[in-house]
Amino acid sequence: MKTYLISLFSPDGPPPEDLDLTKVMAELEVVNADIRAAGGWVFAGGLADQGSATTIRKPDAITDAVLTDGPFAEAKEHLGGLTIVRSADYDAVLGWAERIAGATGLPVEVRPFQGEDDPGQAPTDH
Amino acid sequence: MTVSGADIARVFRAEHGRAVSVLIRALGDIDLAEDAVQDAFTVAVERWPREGMPPSPAGWIITTARRRAIDRLRREATREARHAESVALYAADEGSGASEEGPVKDERLRLVFTCCHPALSREAQVALTLRLLGGLTTPEIAHAFLVPETTMAQRITRAKNKIRTAGIPYRVPRDEDLPARLASVLAVLYLVFTEGHTATAGDDLGRPDLATEAIRLGRVLVELMPDEPEAMGLLALMLLTEARRPARTDPAGDLVLLAEQDRSRWDVALIAEGHALVRRCLRRGAPGPYQLQAAINAVHTAAATAADTDWSHVVALYDHLLRLAPTDVVRLNRAVAVAEVAGPDSALALLEDLGLDGYVAFHVVRAELLGRLARWPESAAEWERAAGLSDNAPESRHLRDRAAQAAAHT
Numbered sequence: 088m089k090t091y092l093i094s095l096f097s098p099d100g101p102p103p104e105d106l107d108l109t110k111v112m113a114e115l116e117v118v119n120a121d122i123r124a125a126g127g128w129v130f131a132g133g134l135a136d137q138g139s140a141t142t143i144r145k146p147d148a149i150t151d152a153v154l155t156d157g158p159f160a161e162a163k164e165h166l167g168g169l170t171i172v173r174s175a176d177y178d179a180v181l182g183w184a185e186r187i188a189g190a191t192g193l194p195v196e197v198r199p200f201q202g203e204d205d206p207g208q209a210p211t212d213h
Numbered sequence: 214m215t216v217s218g219a220d221i222a223r224v225f226r227a228e229h230g231r232a233v234s235v236l237i238r239a240l241g242d243i244d245l246a247e248d249a250v251q252d253a254f255t256v257a258v259e260r261w262p263r264e265g266m267p268p269s270p271a272g273w274i275i276t277t278a279r280r281r282a283i284d285r286l287r288r289e290a291t292r293e294a295r296h297a298e299s300v301a302l303y304a305a306d307e308g309s310g311a312s313e314e315g316p317v318k319d320e321r322l323r324l325v326f327t328c329c330h331p332a333l334s335r336e337a338q339v340a341l342t343l344r345l346l347g348g349l350t351t352p353e354i355a356h357a358f359l360v361p362e363t364t365m366a367q368r369i370t371r372a373k374n375k376i377r378t379a380g381i382p383y384r385v386p387r388d389e390d391l392p393a394r395l396a397s398v399l400a401v402l403y404l405v406f407t408e409g410h411t412a413t414a415g416d417d418l419g420r421p422d423l424a425t426e427a428i429r430l431g432r433v434l435v436e437l438m439p440d441e442p443e444a445m446g447l448l449a450l451m452l453l454t455e456a457r458r459p460a461r462t463d464p465a466g467d468l469v470l471l472a473e474q475d476r477s478r479w480d481v482a483l484i485a486e487g488h489a490l491v492r493r494c495l496r497r498g499a500p501g502p503y504q505l506q507a508a509i510n511a512v513h514t515a516a517a518t519a520a521d522t523d524w525s526h527v528v529a530l531y532d533h534l535l536r537l538a539p540t541d542v543v544r545l546n547r548a549v550a551v552a553e554v555a556g557p558d559s560a561l562a563l564l565e566d567l568g569l570d571g572y573v574a575f576h577v578v579r580a581e582l583l584g585r586l587a588r589w590p591e592s593a594a595e596w597e598r599a600a601g602l603s604d605n606a607p608e609s610r611h612l613r614d615r616a617a618q619a620a621a622h623t
Contacts, residue, residue: 089380175380176382177332177379177380177381177382178382178386178387178390181331181332197332197379198379199378199379199380
């Protein structure tokens with residue numbers, strides 16, 4: 088069992104005028120339902136536009152952290168949303184990612200988390 | 214019978230895919246599997262010349278590799294899990310070499326689909342297929358693709374890391390994924406073949422080693438997937454193209470076009486095999502792009518002389534191919550056949566809207582058609598353009614000659 092991050096990349100600027108957001112969300116929900124049914128669901132969410140981002144750098148232990156208004160990198164596309172899934176079947180994950188890309192019309196990246204099973208910081212119980 | 218180093222090298226190449234695929238399954242790790250197989254061949258180099266070749270070399274290699282892997286795991290077993298793994302493996306290690314060969318067919322197929330998984334870059338797919346299935350060494354692959362050994366080694370390491378980290382599965386794809394995934398496998402073999410047939414760069418027209426490898430792996434694929442007509446079609450296409458190789462260059466190493474080739478130099482055995490395959494897959498009634506290209510090559514190779522070519526049959530096959538693969542490259546090739554049936558004027562008109570400017574073959578075809586219409590200055594310019602675009606020395610030399618000949622008419 089591995090955990091995968093499926094990232095959606097959106098172009099800068101407002102969404103195209105002819106975009107039917109209700110339809111996109113409805114199609115995404117179909118995919119999400121299938122991921123849940125397959126027991127792969129961990130988390131998903133869309134991000135606010137990248138103008139709301141703040142980048143923080145702390146070059147070393149002595150200097151103060153520098154906060155900059157705006158996203159980390161100058162690029163034409165930024166992280167627009169993400170889905171986290173768990174599965175022992177990489178091909179199934181690629182299949183979900185393909186459907187997410189199809190529903191949103193956006194490029195999607197699939198990337199495994201380090202390690203098997205529960206990666207990262209599990210919430211502490213107390 | 215004495216066993217020479219060359220005999221063992223031959224077994225290595227022929228049986229590497231078989232052995233590695235079984236060991237990957239058993240060990241769950243490509244590197245461990247490769248090391249184990251390498252170890253087994255080291256033992257073979259020492260023993261076979263003395264004791265003779267075992268009755269089933271592949272089985273012997275697999276059994277030896279498995280034992281070596283277990284020893285290695287035991288030596289390195291510091292963690293409990295690893296120890297448990299080696300115990301489990303040991304339990305499975307029973308029986309003679311011959312019994313190892315039962316499930317091998319499926320294992321090799323798994324290996325093919327893992328090497329050609331679409332989550333890997335095409336370059337990585339090619340390198341892994343030649344390395345793991347084909348048993349070529351990293352320096353051999355690097356040499357064949359004219360890249361430094363370190364580059365090729367990195368490419369292979371990176372690909373293996375991705376297989377491990379991303380969790381690329383070691384299995385034959387599900388039925389619904391199979392057509393797309395098989396297409397990826399066929400594309401890899403075809404790429405290896407075309408690189409061998411007309412090298413993209415260098416001083417020789419082709420690198421026959423790669424063409425031979427692609428054909429060998431194509432045979433393996435047909436053996437593994439006897440029900441896939443496109444796999445058969447690809448093999449037929451490669452055989453019929455390879456059959457003409459002896460006639461494709463003159464003694465000076467220069468390119469000779471199909472119409473001018475000495476057909477007595479074609480390889481009749483390869484042609485017979487290719488034709489038989491084309492007939493076999495056409496009987497399936499599920500023509501695909503590779504089968505149709507093979508069928509087109511079958512028409513060419515069935516003609517005793519260039520003038521005997523059944524061009525209307527070729528046009529019909531291209532029409533069919535165009536419906537399955539509506540690309541400008543197919544339209545270009547169809548136009549060549551149309552020129553033979555309906556004349557160069559009609560063919561030239563078909564080239565009008567193709568977006569192939571900068572593609573060597575496009576300029577060659579235009580040059581040829583313009584020449585037949587005696588439009589010499591335009592023809593010479595197209596030959597020049599083609600020559601300037603080719604990085605292959607014999608091809609470029611040939612194109613410059615043609616440019617000079619066309620220019621001499623004006």
